[in-house]
Amino acid sequence: MSMNDYAMDMAEDIISDMYNRVSEGEITFDDTQRIYADDLTSEQIEALKFIGIEDDADFREAIEND
Numbered sequence: 001m002s003m004n005d006y007a008m009d010m011a012e013d014i015i016s017d018m019y020n021r022v023s024e025g026e027i028t029f030d031d032t033q034r035i036y037a038d039d040l041t042s043e044q045i046e047a048l049k050f051i052g053i054e055d056d057a058d059f060r061e062a063i064e065n066d
Contacts, residue, residue: 010047014040018059019066032060 033056
């Protein structure tokens with residue numbers, strides 16, 4: 001598996017996990033923006049860039065549209 005594939009898989013897993021957490025009521029869509037800014041590692045943020053997520057607003061939008 002290439003590094004690009006690994007990063008894209010990681011990013012998709014992050015989005016899926018956040019969507020599941022929102023749908024289960026554990027967090028809100030507003031929380032996802034805080035999580036992006038405060039809780040994700042630099043590696044996770046870099047992985048998200050592979051699927052076009054550049055900031056907390058993009059992150060929230062991707063989760064809302066998942």
